[in-house]
Amino acid sequence: MTPIYLIQDRLVPKEEVRVSPDDRGYYFGDGIYEVFRVYGGKLFEAEAHFKRLERTAAAVRIDLPAASSELKKQLEQLIAANSLIEGTVYLQITRGTTPRAHAFPAQAEPVLMAYTTEVKRPVHMMQQGIAVVTMEDIRWLRCDLKTLNLLPNTLAKQHALDRGADDVVLHRSGLVTECSASNVMIVKQGAVITHPADNLILHGITRAVALRLARELGIPVAETPFTLDDLRQADEAFVTGTTIEVTPVISVDGLPVATGNPGPVTRRLQQAFEQAIASVIPQ
Template identity: 50%
Template sequence: MFLWNGELVSEEEIQVSYNDRGYYFGDGVYEVFRIYRGQLFEKQAHMKRLYQSMHLVRIHVPWDEEALAAKLDELAADFGNGDGYLYLQITRGAAPRTHTIPDQIDPVMLGYCEPYASPISQIKQGIPAMTTEDIRWHQCNIKSLNLLPNTLARQQAKEAGAEEAIFIREGMVTEGSASNLFIVTGGVIRTHPADRLILEGITRQVIERIAEEEGIPFENTACSQDELMAADEVFLTSTTREITPVISIDNQPIGSGTPGPVTRQLQEAFNRFKLVFDRKNILSIQ
């Protein structure tokens, strides 16, 4: 089933207008919720970010946060008890093409679930990455449909034999093309502050909480490209990749060239966090 403008429908019932502003301008926002054992992970945090994005781009929806969250639960329940993700997209709606925002327009919402398994081998063994210039706009905190710079950066990484592209803006590290990036130096975790130059990831928020619980120093401070290359450890986080070590950048090994101890500690703590999440949901269902 699909969530289409607030109702669960079959795929055949979905019709997207050629005048949809998401098609013309990328005029919309989206969220990707991770599903573990049929349950939406960190749902409230995702909902908060979704509504913040809509507020910043002036999309006004007829669904309040609680009502939409309930619909997402219905969609996830229809998906079943497996692991996957829920993709939700909201565009400004359909109207004749003009660069200004129409006065009267209804937003268009589409949501669906897909099976997805964590990339275990990459999480265990780590991945190679590369750096590239961050040429994106200055409101990366909005989870916008405008992802062409990210797409081109990821393609550049793929062609270079890397798994992720790390953005560098004026000599400073911002984030990955589809991930938040962290370095570990002297046992201290550092990551770019959650400002307009990055998208504040939900997994990033979880990692900050876990680091505090584990007693690992955590700093929201940007690092330079030189500090990135000299780091003891580098890892990235995202909804789909969880915590993935970066073992080389631009064909140079990071630290020992293997996943480091702080990254491993965080991975183990994250897995325990997911187990607690599972137990809470099992108890709520019983």
């Protein structure tokens, strides 16, 4: 089956997709994006994703080509066209196509592109946990904006893989921020602790779901910075993300987190997340 892409407001076969060399996303990374999870053929937490898309678009001064309600309908049509049951939808909007110049173009129509990918849930990682390494976070100071400028994140991810780890935990002078493409949390004395949703981290949708579920379960939550020492001495640690869901961290820089096994609070959150997924899948 030929993959179908959404280009502007049209569904077209992948082979018809063209990227102009004058697209500002191509030569400046001048664009924004969202990655939506799909369970049972349905978008998960769509409203939250679109709110974040709107926030990022406003901050970088890109006009969305349509209202979020219309974009949602288009993504649902894209999902149906590709018969996607479980996976992701990638949505990207660049500032437009115009001759290269740093200043915003006086007239440029935003370029929208979206496609689907079949992605299975990472059951093994969620059950067994992952290993992480740490490194200094030297990215820019607007990490809360979901833009196309992801070279620092890809370098961080490769840094981890080169060292036999699954991901990297970033920190600024010892204060933990996030991972290469997910948020990180620790558990200490039964409480979940994670960096506040300020400009230093991406405001993860799964992060928000996990914190909401923790509060519903009566688990104390503290959105406050914690240190590398706190991470290494935590009772539990886990990461949250659109594709990784709620996944335990069992070692940091080669040393085990507590017993080196997924902890009970993480397991409770995983179970609650399973129920949240089940609630959106058509019966």
